[in-house]
Amino acid sequence: MATDAPARETYEQLSVGRGGRLERLVPIALVLGVVLTVIDVVWTFTLAPLVQGAQLSEPVVIAGTQVTTKLLLSQKIFYLHVPVAVASFAIMLFAAIWAVRFLMTKSRRFDLYSKTSMEVTLVFIVATMISGDLWTRFEWGVWWTWEPRLTTYFILMLLVIGYFILRNALDDPERRARFSAVFCIVAFVDAPISFMITRLVPSSIHPVVFRTDSGLPPMMLIPFLLGLFGMLLIAFALTRLALRINVDAQEVEDLKERLEEQDAWKTRAAADAALERLRADASNLTAAAPTSDGSASSVRAAAASDVAGAGGPASDGSVDSLAASTRDASAHPSDLQTPSGAAAAASSHSHDSQEA
Known part of the structure; x- marks a missing residue:
């Protein structure tokens, strides 16, 4: 049919x-x-x-x-x-x-x-x-x-x-x-x-050519x-x-059309793979960053312990400052991914410890 x-x-x-x-x-x-x-x-x-x-x-x-x-x-x-x-x-x-x-x-x-x-x-x-x-x-x-x-x-x-x-x-x-x-x-x-x-x-111009008597x-x-x-x-x-x-x-x-279709398929597959990698990276970054109050509390306790171990009294101001910086890092996890952001966080933590 x-x-x-x-x-x-x-x-x-x-x-x-x-x-x-x-x-x-x-x-x-x-x-x-x-x-x-x-x-x-x-x-x-x-x-x-x-x-x-x-x-x-x-x-x-x-x-x-x-x-x-x-x-x-x-x-x-x-x-x-x-x-x-x-x-x-x-x-x-x-x-x-x-x-x-x-x-x-x-x-x-x-x-x-x-x-x-x-x-x-x-x-x-x-x-x-x-x-x-x-x-x-x-x-x-x-x-x-x-x-x-x-x-x-x-x-x-x-x-x-x-x-x-x-x-x-x-x-x-x-x-x-x-x-x-x-x-x-x-x-x-x-x-x-x-x-x-x-x-x-x-x-008169075109006579009949094909006839019984030629x-x-x-x-x-x-x-x-x-x-x-x-x-x-x-x-x-x-x-x-x-x-x-x-x-x-x-x-x-036809060969050109088939090659164009294959190139389009490969480009689409590469784009999908790149998108999946971006999603995986975003998920890993979100999981690694502290986002809850419990995490902040644990950071406060760890900071107080570090300060006490350094020989100084653990003041509430220094601990609160470190906890605040931790919450800021949680709100902006991308800053931790750059060398400048990591250095700034470390510098802030060291300065607060010295003041304490």
Whole structure:
């Protein structure tokens, strides 16, 4: 039965898959993804034909400017721009899945998985926006236009940024994990909208790419698919590497918390021991000091005996003086604990004896 607070897993539980078969595939996936992407780029600029039907058939107005330019070399950014965008959608899908799993189980590792996926998603979204803006600028002559696909994807980027702002604004781990999971799921709703918007609202800038008839000749389709699979492999590898870093960082934070708790416990134990010693010293001091009339009387008798033994008459004045000094010492036992107090008491006793 799930509890309200996120479960506190150990380092090994957070590191599910570390050293396993999936973890060993990470470097292979990264290298293969880079190789496929390099082949895609080389094929794009050497073998892929220029456009073939992707140019404007008639003038259109973009950002208030009439554009008649045909897509030539700048269109080749399509072979990287689209795979990066698709990879961002795929990673965000997994982030939403992990968020749902966290809400169901309250397991901290699912919150960590979701957060890591959102970090990689933001990287791919920013790369998509940069490549898309470069395409728009060099082909249409403008940096931005409020076209449906651009607008919905821009909103998606703002939502992902807002996700991290929310996480940093909350200090309580339980509330941070729960609110972030809900926000991640809500943000993901915009992803399929942005992906399908070109079918709902046809756009001259973003044609429909994924359809039954691809609309691309083999010499254009092959490099596009190579780039798509390569980018997905890179996204997978980056997510696993980022997860490893986040797990290690979480373990460091847990160790810091445990050390702080141990230091606080040791400090509290030392303070308690010091307090007990102070109480014991106070009890011993109180027991050693004469505090009753009987004690004063015994002191008077002892003083009279001492004076008589010294060869002088035991006058009532000398004895009373010594008894009074004894009562003062009883009222202020701390004075007896210092060398000056003890010396003063001895001096007073000697002076009274001489006078007697």
